[in-house]
Amino acid sequence: KAGVTQTPRYLIKTRGQQVTLSCSPISGHRSVSWYQQTPGQGLQFLFEYFSETQRNKGNFPGRFSGRQFSNSRSEMNVSTLELGDSALYLCASSLNSLTSGNKETQYFGPGTRLLVL
Amino acid sequence: GQNIDQPTEMTATEGAIVQINCTYQTSGFNGLFWYQQHAGEAPTFLSYNVLDGLEEKGRFSSFLSRSKGYSYLLLKELQMKDSASYLCAVRDRDTDKLIFGTGTRLQVFP
Numbered sequence: 206k207a208g209v210t211q212t213p214r215y216l217i218k219t220r221g222q223q224v225t226l227s228c229s230p231i232s233g234h235r236s237v238s239w240y241q242q243t244p245g246q247g248l249q250f251l252f253e254y255f256s257e258t259q260r261n262k263g264n265f266p267g268r269f270s271g272r273q274f275s276n277s278r279s280e281m282n283v284s285t286l287e288l289g290d291s292a293l294y295l296c297a298s299s300l301n302s303l304t305s306g307n308k309e310t311q312y313f314g315p316g317t318r319l320l321v322l
Numbered sequence: 323g324q325n326i327d328q329p330t331e332m333t334a335t336e337g338a339i340v341q342i343n344c345t346y347q348t349s350g351f352n353g354l355f356w357y358q359q360h361a362g363e364a365p366t367f368l369s370y371n372v373l374d375g376l377e378e379k380g381r382f383s384s385f386l387s388r389s390k391g392y393s394y395l396l397l398k399e400l401q402m403k404d405s406a407s408y409l410c411a412v413r414d415r416d417t418d419k420l421i422f423g424t425g426t427r428l429q430v431f432p
Binding site: 209238240245246247248249250260261263295303310311312313314315316 | 355357363364365366367370409411413417418419420421422423424425
């Protein structure tokens with residue numbers, strides 16, 4: 206079974222631009238979560254999508270948004286990029302929503318490394 | 323508030339045993355996860371604890387004490403390939419969110 210895939214793997218943008226990142230979950234998984242990882246802050250939760258609905262949201266500004274399609278693929282968009290948005294963006298999929306039970310295990314994709322100049 | 327604490331870095335020798343500690347403070351608790359992350363790669367799931375006690379899985383074991391807000395990951399018979407970051411994450415019962423620590427970077431020397 207193929208794992209979680211993310212595209213693109215690397216991206217360079219300039220301040221003020223916007224970016225869209227894509228994530229394809231493991232086949233059959235319906236939940237997709239997005240995280241931002243930086244050396245100083247570690248992994249920070251952005252949001253979770255399940256059945257095309259946002260189920261949970263972290264403490265990020267409205268510039269960060271996402272959506273999920275009927276095939277469970279998800280996209281994350283960041284508008285008006287800032288230097289501080291440079292990070293590794295990780296997508297994780299799980300069979301069911303994280304709100305459904307405690308043992309729900311997430312499987313991470315390789316990430317998209319975004320550099321904002 | 324929510325807080326997960328882990329040591330930033332640890333070193334150990336091949337063949338030895340190392341214990342990576344994690345303490346947490348969350349408004350509610352609904353399970354603790356350990357992940358391994360090699361440099362430049364995705365985190366991979368290692369273990370899950372929701373009840374007090376020790377869970378053993380091969381060379382890796384994870385322990386939880388809910389009353390102390392404490393967990394550790396025990397790695398035995400260390401191998402060079404165990405050099406990686408180890409992430410502790412707690413699921414907050416009230417928000418269902420996974421709160422991650424900043425990770426412990428383990429370096430294994432020959």
